[in-house]
Amino acid sequence: MDPSQNKRTTFDIIVVGAGASGMMASLAAAGKGASVLLLEKMERPGRKINITGKGRCNITNTAPLSAFLEKTGPDPKFLRNVFSRYFSQHIIDFLNQQGVDTVEERGGRVFPVSNRATDVTETLINALRKEGVTIISRCRVSGILVENGCIFGVETADGEQYTAQRVILTTGGASYPGTGSSGDGYQMLRQAGHHITPILPALVPLNTKGDLAEKLQGVSLKNVTASVWMGGKKLGEEFGEMLFAHFGLTGPIILTLSRRFAVELTKPEGMSVHIDLKPALDHKRLDERLLREINENGARQVQNMVRTLLPASMVELCLNQLDIDPFKPAHQLKGDERKRLRNWLKEFCFDVKGVRGFSEAIITKGGVSTREIDPKTMASKKIKGLFFAGELMDVDADTGGYNLQIAFSTGWVAGEAAAIM
Numbered sequence: 001m002d003p004s005q006n007k008r009t010t011f012d013i014i015v016v017g018a019g020a021s022g023m024m025a026s027l028a029a030a031g032k033g034a035s036v037l038l039l040e041k042m043e044r045p046g047r048k049i050n051i052t053g054k055g056r057c058n059i060t061n062t063a064p065l066s067a068f069l070e071k072t073g074p075d076p077k078f079l080r081n082v083f084s085r086y087f088s089q090h091i092i093d094f095l096n097q098q099g100v101d102t103v104e105e106r107g108g109r110v111f112p113v114s115n116r117a118t119d120v121t122e123t124l125i126n127a128l129r130k131e132g133v134t135i136i137s138r139c140r141v142s143g144i145l146v147e148n149g150c151i152f153g154v155e156t157a158d159g160e161q162y163t164a165q166r167v168i169l170t171t172g173g174a175s176y177p178g179t180g181s182s183g184d185g186y187q188m189l190r191q192a193g194h195h196i197t198p199i200l201p202a203l204v205p206l207n208t209k210g211d212l213a214e215k216l217q218g219v220s221l222k223n224v225t226a227s228v229w230m231g232g233k234k235l236g237e238e239f240g241e242m243l244f245a246h247f248g249l250t251g252p253i254i255l256t257l258s259r260r261f262a263v264e265l266t267k268p269e270g271m272s273v274h275i276d277l278k279p280a281l282d283h284k285r286l287d288e289r290l291l292r293e294i295n296e297n298g299a300r301q302v303q304n305m306v307r308t309l310l311p312a313s314m315v316e317l318c319l320n321q322l323d324i325d326p327f328k329p330a331h332q333l334k335g336d337e338r339k340r341l342r343n344w345l346k347e348f349c350f351d352v353k354g355v356r357g358f359s360e361a362i363i364t365k366g367g368v369s370t371r372e373i374d375p376k377t378m379a380s381k382k383i384k385g386l387f388f389a390g391e392l393m394d395v396d397a398d399t400g401g402y403n404l405q406i407a408f409s410t411g412w413v414a415g416e417a418a419a420i421m
């Protein structure tokens with residue numbers, strides 16, 4: 001398109017998308033003296049930050065670099081340089097200096113002491129204003145402007161053009177579209193010749209067959225192991241917390257499994273999730289415990305004995321499934337009934353129908369291929385002057401603050417690199 005057709009406003013750097021990565025990229029670039037324009041299609045920046053961590057904002061995780069990288073994919077090596085330059089302590093120090101105190105919780109998760117995600121968002125916005133970043137909200141970018149392999153700006157849905165020699169795309173993925181992450185960047189980049197790894201919802205609840213999960217709706221489990229099986233083969237497992245919902249399964253370990261096996265979940269026929277309710281005990285030791293309960297408290301009803309092994313709200317369903325009389329004395333429990341109970345406790349099974357979709361997915365798996373991005377600068381290898389950061393790229397991680405740190409780190413590196421280019 002001829003650059004002279006529309007009115008232009010020129011900046012050193014244009015950042016498209018005012019989420020975590022976009023705001024951090026803008027701060028880094030402005031801090032190096034660049035004039036920065038930050039364009040956001042929603043009415044205010046940071047809408048997705050405001051819902052992270054259930055509104056508390058799980059800022060980052062204090063895991064060491066090696067452990068942190070184990071939580072990321074599909075190519076953890078791509079992020080090694082980024083994290084070596086801007087990591088968890090950097091964002092913690094930045095927020096502390098801006099007046100946002102933080103606290104480390106179980107599993108290395110870091111939150112603002114206030115438990116308000118909006119405190120993080122407002123701090124970033126205020127920092128942008130102090131650095132002189134120009135922010136235009138309600139401005140949807142419809143395309144990037146490229147000529148002879150070099151970027152020279154962006155065009156909005158209203159037909160206005162803004163020009164710059166460097167553009168940083170931080171438009172996010174397709175998860176939680178109500179926050180503005182509706183996948184706009186993918187189409188722009190396909191048209192510009194970039195390869196987009198197919199996108200999938202990840203860190204997302206699972207739909208299961210039947211009404212078993214619905215009967216347990218609202219019941220949460222701690223210290224259990226959930227494993228994913230397909231065709232009689234175990235694909236992987238996670239230990240921790242989970243929750244039953246009217247549609248199926250959710251909670252931290254379920255969300256993590258949904259990310260690990262996002263591709264397989266596109267065709268879930270034959271896929272099941274097995275829940276080990278007593279992972280600390282193998283079959284032999286669990287059987288010994290059952291025998292001890294029977295010997296010591298044999299006069300109790302079976303349902304009362306099972307309450308020592310399960311949340312009370314699961315007991316009736318368990319015994320109904322196993323066709324065991326809940327009212328008979330525990331010492332009358334037959335050997336085959338005890339075996340069925342033991343197996344149920346070790347392998348409580350659900351057949352999987354699929355996932356809940358992008359509207360409930362915390363992140364998007366897939367995106368701009370990292371093979372087409374310079375890991376040292378986040379610059380495009382195809383279009384000079386174009387940079388990427390955040391969820392738009394084919395990088396993702398487990399729950400626990402890892403994904404926000406990816407956004408902050410890649411944003412910072414992209415912003416600095418664009419400013420000194």
